[in-house]
Amino acid sequence: MTDDFYRIQRLPPYVFAEVNAMKAAARARGEDIVDLGMGNPDGAPPKHVIDKLAEVAAKPNAHRYSASKGIPGLRKAQAAYYQRRFGVELDPHREVIVTLGSKEGLANLAQAITAPGDVVLTPNPSYPIHHFGFIIAGASIRSIPAVPGPDFFQRLDRAMRYTVPRPKVLVIGYPSNPTAQVVDLDFYRQLVEFARAEGLWIISDLAYAEIYFGDTPTPSILQVPGAKEVAVEFTSMSKTYSMAGWRMGFAVGNERLIGALTRVKSYLDYGAFTPIQAAAVAALNGPQGCVEANRQLYKKRRDVLVDSFGRAGWDIPVPQASMFAWAPIPEQFGNLGSMEFSKRLLTEAGVAVAPGVGFGEEGEGFVRIALVENEQRLRQAARGIKKMLKG
Secondary structure, rough: OEEEEEHHHOOOOOOOOHHHOOOHHHOOOOOEEEOOOOOOOOOOOOOOHHHHHHHHHOHHHHHHOOOOOOOHHHHHHHHHHHHHHHHHHHOOOOOEEEOOOHHHHHHHHHHHOOOOOOOOOEEEEEHHHHHHHHHHHOOEEEEEEEEOOOOOHHHHHHHHHHHHOOOOOEEEOOOOOOOOOOOHHHHHHHHHEEEEEOOEEEEEEEOOOOOOOOOOOOHHHHHHHOOHHOOOEEEEEEOOOOOOOHHOOOHHHHHHHHHHHHHHEEEEEEEEHHHEEEEEEHHHHOOOOHHHHHHHHHHHHHHHHHHHHHHHHOOOOOOEEEEEEEEOOOHHHHHHHHHHHHHHHHHHHHHHOOEEHHHHHHOOOEEEEEOOOOOHHHHHHHHHHHHHHHH
C-alpha cells in the first residue's frame, strides 16, 4: 500500500510552514515576535454586527442546518452592495452565492468546472489557492504575469495560442495578494473583450475591494458591459469588516458558473451558521463607517511601515491598496533567497514575514509584509531590522 495519494502528490510542502514553526518555537521560548506574516486582521467587527450575531444565536431555531447557497436576505444584501458600490445589478437568486470565505468558494468552483488535464491561467506570484485550488481539481497551470505591464495581453495571447490543450479559465486578483498591484476599469474592459473573443472564463478575486488608498475606488470587472457573460467575482468580508474567522464570502456574476458552484456546494455543506449570516446582513446593510475606518487604519499603518522601514535602511515600495506591502529583499541579503531571508529576519530582528517564493516562483526575491500590527509594533519591527541591517 502506498502512502502517496494522488491529490496529495500534486501539493508541495506548504512553504510557510517552516517559518511558522520557527515563529511558534521563538514565542514558546518567550521571545517577542512582531508578526507581519499572515494577513490576519487584529481588529473586531462593529458592535452592531456582534450584537446581531448574539441576538440570532439566542433563538432556539437558529441552530438548525442553514442554506448551502446562503440565506435569501444575505444574497439580497450582497446584490444591494454591488448596486450601490459598483452600479452593477445582480439577481440574488441566480447570480449570487454565499461561500465559506472566498478561499473555499474558489476551491469549490475549481472542482465544479475543471476536468483532469484542463489548463488554467493563473498569475504568478499570487495567492496560493489561485494555483492549488485548480491543481487539486486535476488541472495543469500555466503562469501569466501578476503585474499587468505593457506586454500583459501579448503574453496572454501567446498563452492561448501555444498551450495544448487550450486554456479554459483565467484567474485574476486585484488589488493583488501579495503584490498590492491595482488595475483600472480600462484593463478590465480589454480583459473582458479578450475573454469573450477567446471563449475564456474569468475568475476575479476582489477580496480587497475596500482597502484602497487613492482617491479612485477599486473597480469590479462586472462594471464592464458584457462581463457577466464570461466572469464570476469573489469577495470577502474578512478584511472589510474584520471578520476573517467568521468565514464569510461571496461569488457573484455569470449565472452558469454560479449554478455550477451552487450544485457542488449542495453536496458538500449546509452553509455557514445562520447567526453568522444574519450578522453579515447587518454588516452589509448597516452603517458603513467601519469600512472607511479600516481603510484609514491600514493607510496609516502603511505610511508608518514605509517611513520607519525606510529610515532603518529598507526601502519599501508604497502599496496603493490591500493590507500588504510587497518588498524586495535588501541588496546585501539578495543571495539568500526569500525563505532564508525570512528566517534571518525572524531570528535576528524578531520580525515574521511571508517569503515571496510561497506565492510562486516569480515571488522569489521578495517578501510579503502584512499590516496587521499597530503603529508602535511596526516601529519596533523597524528597530530590529535596523540592527540586523547594520550587522
